[in-house]
Amino acid sequence: MISVKKIVITGAAGQDGLILGLKLVAAGHKVVGIVRSADQKAFLESYNPAVKSEILDSSTLTSVREFLEKNQPDQIYHLSAKSSVANSWSDSENTLQTNIFHTLNWLNALNELKMHSTRFYHASSSEMFGLPKSHPQTEETLLHPRSPYGVSKVAAHHLVVNYRESFGQFASTGILFNHESPLRDIKFVTRKISQAVAEIARGKRDSLTLGNIEISRDWGWAPDYVDGMISILEHDSPDDFILATGESRTLKEFAATAFQSVGIEDWEKYLTIDSALVRPADVISVVGNSHKARQMLKWSPAVSFESMVKRMVDFDLELIDTGEMNRSWKPE
Numbered sequence: 001m002i003s004v005k006k007i008v009i010t011g012a013a014g015q016d017g018l019i020l021g022l023k024l025v026a027a028g029h030k031v032v033g034i035v036r037s038a039d040q041k042a043f044l045e046s047y048n049p050a051v052k053s054e055i056l057d058s059s060t061l062t063s064v065r066e067f068l069e070k071n072q073p074d075q076i077y078h079l080s081a082k083s084s085v086a087n088s089w090s091d092s093e094n095t096l097q098t099n100i101f102h103t104l105n106w107l108n109a110l111n112e113l114k115m116h117s118t119r120f121y122h123a124s125s126s127e128m129f130g131l132p133k134s135h136p137q138t139e140e141t142l143l144h145p146r147s148p149y150g151v152s153k154v155a156a157h158h159l160v161v162n163y164r165e166s167f168g169q170f171a172s173t174g175i176l177f178n179h180e181s182p183l184r185d186i187k188f189v190t191r192k193i194s195q196a197v198a199e200i201a202r203g204k205r206d207s208l209t210l211g212n213i214e215i216s217r218d219w220g221w222a223p224d225y226v227d228g229m230i231s232i233l234e235h236d237s238p239d240d241f242i243l244a245t246g247e248s249r250t251l252k253e254f255a256a257t258a259f260q261s262v263g264i265e266d267w268e269k270y271l272t273i274d275s276a277l278v279r280p281a282d283v284i285s286v287v288g289n290s291h292k293a294r295q296m297l298k299w300s301p302a303v304s305f306e307s308m309v310k311r312m313v314d315f316d317l318e319l320i321d322t323g324e325m326n327r328s329w330k331p332e
């Protein structure tokens, strides 16, 4: 028998929020999914009717405090954020405001209500490492963000650690390296590639335009990382954990693997480089050391890089072949 918990997910209509909602409901928990708009609410209700969706503006302390008083959750996964690094230069104020101050509102509301045993998870990010001094990155590596998004995540991360140390809040962070699935929006490069490769394979287009393809990332499979997030919050004490595969691949390798999964070897003929897609400053290379999570949480990623890329391309092929372009992917 599991003990049924009341669990809140902010950012419940995003990739990780959707996967997490499915897993928590399947485990028997009562889940409230917080979204920002009526469109997101309608989407979440059709994607996972078992999650109780609610629109909440977490930009004010009062609204967050009222929500907490009413709902009394056992756990909160705070995943909501302005998550596009690329857009964070043009949308810098909004990115900082949302990612830092909304997080602060949750922490302050929990503290004011003395809900220190309510478990709080914060989605920290490998973007906090930015230009790392050493490879691979661990929980101890000096943070050197390279974008307004990265700066916002560093600030929010340190706030969470501070509320844990200052007030005894059960607050943990998952420092997640890039994690992908067919639920990714096409503003992120992996889905942009998988969709383009599927369309090229089906003769619907003949080019793929990218920015810097020499960058490298430690890319993993999102459902594996959501399992890790659950383990982080289920751990008996609050802490900070890196989730990563430990392998970094260039974007060029990602694209080559995606094209090879549909049998296209001479893929570079489809590629155009557009310097407008190159960021003012980019994270050139990151790779994570998830030793701590592997040891303390017994977590490890199950899906390989090649399998992840193939699953993404296969889903985009399926959408074209069935004509169901608006269908959202669900993990099996």
Ligand SMILES: C[C@H]1O[C@H](OP(=O)(O)OP(=O)(O)OC[C@H]2O[C@@H](n3cnc4c(=O)[nH]c(N)nc43)[C@H](O)[C@@H]2O)[C@@H](O)[C@@H](O)C1=O
Pocket (backbone or CB within 6 Å): 082, 083, 084, 085, 086, 125, 126, 127, 176, 177, 178, 179, 187, 188, 189, 190, 192, 209, 210, 211, 212, 213, 215, 217, 251, 277, 278, 279, 282, 283
């Ligand atoms: C961990 C972290 O993971 C994600 O952030 P991201 O790594 O910036 O993800 P992305 O897919 O936008 O870019 C990856 C790399 O790919 C390069 N790149 C080249 N050409 C294109 C291109 O055409 N589009 C995009 N988007 N990127 C391109 C781009 O310059 C960058 O170096 C978010 O979930 C974020 O929230 C988060 O926390």
